Amino acid sequence: MTILDKIVRQKEVEVELLKKQPLPNFSDAAKSIKKIEHTFHNTQKMNVIAEIKRSSPSKGEIDMAVDPVKQAKLYESCGAGAISVLTDKTFFNGSMEDLRNVREAVDIPILCKDFMIDPIQIDHAKAAGASIILLIVAALSDNKLHELFKYATHQGLEVLCEVHDENEMTKAIELGATIIGINNRNLKTFEVDLSATEQLASMVKNPDTILISESGIKSRDDVIQVGKEDINGILVGETLMRSNNIAALFNELKIPITKGGIPNAR
Numbered sequence: 715m716t717i718l719d720k721i722v723r724q725k726e727v728e729v730e731l732l733k734k735q736p737l738p739n740f741s742d743a744a745k746s747i748k749k750i751e752h753t754f755h756n757t758q759k760m761n762v763i764a765e766i767k768r769s770s771p772s773k774g775e776i777d778m779a780v781d782p783v784k785q786a787k788l789y790e791s792c793g794a795g796a797i798s799v800l801t802d803k804t805f806f807n808g809s810m811e812d813l814r815n816v817r818e819a820v821d822i823p824i825l826c827k828d829f830m831i832d833p834i835q836i837d838h839a840k841a842a843g844a845s846i847i848l849l850i851v852a853a854l855s856d857n858k859l860h861e862l863f864k865y866a867t868h869q870g871l872e873v874l875c876e877v878h879d880e881n882e883m884t885k886a887i888e889l890g891a892t893i894i895g896i897n898n899r900n901l902k903t904f905e906v907d908l909s910a911t912e913q914l915a916s917m918v919k920n921p922d923t924i925l926i927s928e929s930g931i932k933s934r935d936d937v938i939q940v941g942k943e944d945i946n947g948i949l950v951g952e953t954l955m956r957s958n959n960i961a962a963l964f965n966e967l968k969i970p971i972t973k974g975g976i977p978n979a980r
């Protein structure tokens with residue numbers, strides 16, 4: 715069984731528990747948040763979705779002592795375009811409480827980074843103040859992917875549709891996803907290969923699609939590599955979480971971009 719299978723099994727258990735609980739009060743803090751579909755287009759520098767990640771299955775403990783609110787404020791002040799909060803407890807030591815607290819502290823979009831398999835999780839993410847949810851194509855049947863995409867969109871949420879291979883990219887395009895994340899990490903083997911972004915980004919022909927390169931990005935050279943294709947942003951977790959100088963790291967990662975990719979990257 716792969717780690718993704720294990721995570722999905724655990725989510726099935728959690729969903730049954732969530733269905734027995736009352737939905738927490740809605741935070742209306744996300745109402746006035748601008749959509750990344752608008753803000754990530756036509757920016758002059760690479761957009762960064764900065765992640766709060768205490769630990770992960772592939773790396774173990776990263777920063778168990780992090781204060782998510784402090785970290786999120788720092789990310790915002792350094793120019794993050796959005797914040798990703800890992801809300802899974804069992805495998806990443808996160809929580810929906812983290813997301814709720816971060817929502818109260820920052821004014822930029824927040825991605826609820828979790829493994830969605832049921833609309834009830836989307837309700838909880840929205841209630842906590844998320845403006846974007848993640849749908850991982852590899853974790854969902856075609857029917858479930860369509861159902862959850864439609865549900866989240868009707869709830870006024872943006873959807874980051876995550877893919878890792880050509881087959882998944884085809885599904886995301888057919889779904890009509892407007893924000894597609896190319897995960898450089900294979901969630902079944904943990905192998906990271908930045909060329910996944912280069913290979914898959916060229917399949918997207920709609921210039922309005924927001925493309926995000928996710929995982930394994932550590933340096934300016936990495937951004938230049940994934941930016942050979944016309945991407946709008948990068949999602950960075952571990953490197954930011956381990957950094958002693960987050961402001962300097964943002965300067966390194968926020969490379970000037972134009973339509974068509976990073977100038978001279980090819």
Ligand SMILES: O=C(O)c1ccccc1NCC(=O)[C@H](O)[C@H](O)COP(=O)(O)O
Pocket residue numbers: 717718765767770771772773897901928929930931949950951952953
């Ligand atoms: O990070 C993992 O080990 C992992 C394992 C299984 C499923 C998902 C996993 N990570 C989620 C992510 O997509 C990353 O946290 C995100 O892209 C940031 O990656 P990184 O910059 O490499 O921390």
